[in-house]
Amino acid sequence: MRSGQFYSSPRWRALLGYDDDNLRGNISEWMDRVHPDDRVTLQVRIGTHLQDPSQPLELEHRVMHRDGEYRWMLVRATAVSDDSGQPARMVGSHSDVTSRKNAELQLLHVALHDTLTGLPNRAYFMDHLDAVLKRSRTPYGTRFAVLFIDLDRFKVVNDSLGHGTGDELLIEVAKRLTAVVRPGDMVSRLGGDEFTILLENLASDDGATMVADRLLQSLNEPLQLGGYEVRVGASIGIAFGTAAYLAPGEILRDADTAMYQAKADGRGVYRIFESSMYDAALDTLVLESELSIAVEREQFRLQYQPVVDLFDGHIVGFEAFVRWQHPARGLISPATFMSIAEATGDIVSIGRWVLEQVCRQMALWRHALVNSDQLSVSVNVSPRELWQVDFVPFVSGLLKTHGIRPSQLRLEIPEGAVSRNREETATVMRNLAGLGIGMSIDDYGTGNTMLSAINELSVDTLKIDRSCLVGLTPEGPVHDLVAALVDTARTLHISVVGEGIETSTQEQVLLSLGCTLGQGYYYYAPLEPDEVAGVVAVAPQRTNTTG
Numbered sequence: 001m002r003s004g005q006f007y008s009s010p011r012w013r014a015l016l017g018y019d020d021d022n023l024r025g026n027i028s029e030w031m032d033r034v035h036p037d038d039r040v041t042l043q044v045r046i047g048t049h050l051q052d053p054s055q056p057l058e059l060e061h062r063v064m065h066r067d068g069e070y071r072w073m074l075v076r077a078t079a080v081s082d083d084s085g086q087p088a089r090m091v092g093s094h095s096d097v098t099s100r101k102n103a104e105l106q107l108l109h110v111a112l113h114d115t116l117t118g119l120p121n122r123a124y125f126m127d128h129l130d131a132v133l134k135r136s137r138t139p140y141g142t143r144f145a146v147l148f149i150d151l152d153r154f155k156v157v158n159d160s161l162g163h164g165t166g167d168e169l170l171i172e173v174a175k176r177l178t179a180v181v182r183p184g185d186m187v188s189r190l191g192g193d194e195f196t197i198l199l200e201n202l203a204s205d206d207g208a209t210m211v212a213d214r215l216l217q218s219l220n221e222p223l224q225l226g227g228y229e230v231r232v233g234a235s236i237g238i239a240f241g242t243a244a245y246l247a248p249g250e251i252l253r254d255a256d257t258a259m260y261q262a263k264a265d266g267r268g269v270y271r272i273f274e275s276s277m278y279d280a281a282l283d284t285l286v287l288e289s290e291l292s293i294a295v296e297r298e299q300f301r302l303q304y305q306p307v308v309d310l311f312d313g314h315i316v317g318f319e320a321f322v323r324w325q326h327p328a329r330g331l332i333s334p335a336t337f338m339s340i341a342e343a344t345g346d347i348v349s350i351g352r353w354v355l356e357q358v359c360r361q362m363a364l365w366r367h368a369l370v371n372s373d374q375l376s377v378s379v380n381v382s383p384r385e386l387w388q389v390d391f392v393p394f395v396s397g398l399l400k401t402h403g404i405r406p407s408q409l410r411l412e413i414p415e416g417a418v419s420r421n422r423e424e425t426a427t428v429m430r431n432l433a434g435l436g437i438g439m440s441i442d443d444y445g446t447g448n449t450m451l452s453a454i455n456e457l458s459v460d461t462l463k464i465d466r467s468c469l470v471g472l473t474p475e476g477p478v479h480d481l482v483a484a485l486v487d488t489a490r491t492l493h494i495s496v497v498g499e500g501i502e503t504s505t506q507e508q509v510l511l512s513l514g515c516t517l518g519q520g521y522y523y524y525a526p527l528e529p530d531e532v533a534g535v536v537a538v539a540p541q542r543t544n545t546t547g
Contacts, residue, residue: 015073015096017066035062035070046077050087053079057090060097072101114189116167117174125188125196129248132200136241144241145208147197148255149177149215152233152267154193157225160422165226172225173232176218181211196252205240205272212236212270220268235262236270257281288340290326295349299325302357303526304377306535307497307519310511313540317376317410319519320358321526322350342382351385355395358409359402361529366403368533375536376438378410383417387424392431399435406436412463415443418453426456433458440497444468445485455492462489464515466500472509479509486513 013019016033034042038061049057057077062070077092112124120128135141151173158166170193177187177195186198197215199208219234237258245251258273260281265271294300304318324332341347358377365372385391399406411432417425418441433439440461441454445468454462464485471478482498489496498510501520510518527535 012094015071015094016063033064035064038062042075046090049077050079053081053087057092060101063094071096072098117171117189119174119178119195120186120188122188122190125186125190125198126248126252128186129198129251132198133241133245133248133251137243142200143202143204144198144200145202145205146239146241146251146255147199147208147212147215147270148237148239148252148259149195149197149234150236150259150263151193151219152235152263153230154232157230157232161226161228161230168225169223169230169232172223173219176221177215180214180218196255208238208240209270209272212238216268216270233268235259235267237262237273238270239273254278284340287337288344291324291337291340291344291346294324294326295346295353298353299327300350300353301325301331302354302361303528304361304532305519305526306524306539307378307517308523309542310498310507310516310518312543313523314542315375315536315539316517317378318527318532319378319412320354320380322354338382342384345384347382347384348388351382352394355379355398359398359404362404362408363402365532369536373405373408376408376410378412378438378440380412380414380442383414383425386413386417386428392428392435395432395437396435399437407438410438410440410461412440412442413457413459415441415445415465418457422453422456426458430458433460445481454488459494461495461497463497463499466520469498469500469506469510472506474505474509474512482510482515483513486510486515490514 010019031039031043042059042061045057045059049055057075057079060072060074063073065071074095074097075092076095077090079087079090081087112121112127113119114121129146132144136144151169154166154169157169170189173193173195174187174189177197181187181197181199184200188196188198190196197211199211202208215236216234220231223230223232237255237260239251239255239258241251254273254277257277258271261277262269262271271277301323303321303323305321306315307317307319308315322334324334324337326332338347341350358379362372362377365375369375388394395409395411398404399409413425413429429439438461439457439459440463441457441459442463443465444462445465462485464482468478468482468485472482473479486496495517496515498506498515498518499520501507501510501518501522503522506520507518507522524535
């Protein structure tokens with residue numbers, strides 16, 4: 001060892017593709033052939049063994065072959081001491097373990113990477129995040145952030161164009177994410193349409209927000225998939241690493257919470273985690289649990305808002321609104337709990353309860369209301385309800401059980417459902433219309449439903465969303481939008497209803513455009529069931545016939 005000489009056997013030289021004449025016999029030559037990433041570890045292990053020969057030296061490392069490729073070698077060596085007890089030389093052996101090592105690395109890669117996109121998976125991401133979090137508590141730590149990315153319209157693509165196209169979309173998204181970040185940043189796929197990015201060595205928080213902006217821009221660019229141009233978009237949550245985090249799961253949770261806030265704020269944006277978001281998320285979790293109890297105990301009630309003829313004010317029907325009668329929080333609006341019910345699946349049970357109660361109430365009104373046979377009740381139906389395989393026979397059975405004429409029941413389908421599972425939606429709606437049930441598109445004007453799509457759905461009414469009537473005057477862009485919506489209904493020879501009418505100006509403009517039906521607080525607030533008979537009795541009576 002003092003001479004720096006390195007003696008190798010013919011077998012060892014053959015492992016690296018050399019013979020006696022073209023491999024110099026010195027230690028530096030050997031060490032230069034060791035892979036740079038393994039060199040320090042090998043030197044440290046040798047040094048440790050020389051200091052304490054009782055600790056065996058056994059190590060796998062890479063050595064460069066004559067062909068320029070690296071081979072994995074297993075070295076086993078022992079120090080031999082001179083008469084003074086000092087290490088004089090080392091003797092040992094090398095074995096080529098490249099095949100085994102490559103197989104192990106391949107298995108490790110499979111275990112730590114997503115098979116579809118090739119990105120690191122959740123296990124790999126969490127392990128790396130844990131290491132970064134621990135290092136952040138040392139003098140060598142740097143500012144870092146976790147970005148949680150959820151695609152906004154992946155389910156629409158997956159359901160309408162098929163899982164194969166959905167997979168193509170995920171692969172393209174992975175490429176776009178990787179292209180935006182720096183080489184050292186980690187992009188991973190957690191599962192489904194959820195991705196995460198770990199940004200290290202940030203100079204400031206602006207570094208993370210600038211990346212988020214570029215990601216949103218990239219993901220909003222159109223994709224060509226299956227012959228269609230698709231825009232998927234995304235919502236992003238950001239959580240910055242701080243000393244408050246003790247485990248990687250905590251910072252991932254907060255980035256996820258911020259992402260849900262981004263979705264709640266309209267999608268296609270990023271949000272930075274704030275502690276108040278966690279409080280809101282916790283409240284949602286509590287509501288989820290309490291909602292399942294409410295379903296079991298039927299803690300709901302219905303109110304009915306009249307739909308009127310704008311010419312003379314006579315009542316033509318009602319829309320049923322469900323409210324949650326919470327034992328502690330009081331009456332809760334559907335705007336607060338319906339999205340939760342949709343996510344948990346409770347929407348199906350709630351929707352069926354509503355339909356059952358509406359049919360019961362219509363049967364009770366048969367003899368209590370003036371001209372009850374000319375009044376209809378509209379019920380909102382979620383896509384999840386609509387796509388239940390037994391939905392049509394369920395509704396048909398209710399009508400027969402309570403003796404309700406099908407034309408007295410109207411089902412309102414949100415416009416957003418039209419673009420999802422379009423063929424299945426159209427089939428169910430045709431079957432319901434075939435029974436004589438009235439079919440409406442609700443929230444019309446908030447989406448981008450094509451005229452041809454509406455024509456396929458067997459609807460007889462479009463309901464213009466209340467947001468489209470805000471600021472409605474005889475002139476201006478709002479007027480032009482509403483005019484276009486009414487013209488669509490006229491083209492299809494179907495009725496149109498204005499929702500959320502609150503002023504006489506809105507009423508007059510709608511009439512001038514040809515919208516003859518409406519509802520809103522300008523006429524009536526939602527009524528309790530026992531108030532309906534009295535209101536109908538004193539309401540204006542029909543003076544003309546409108547379409």
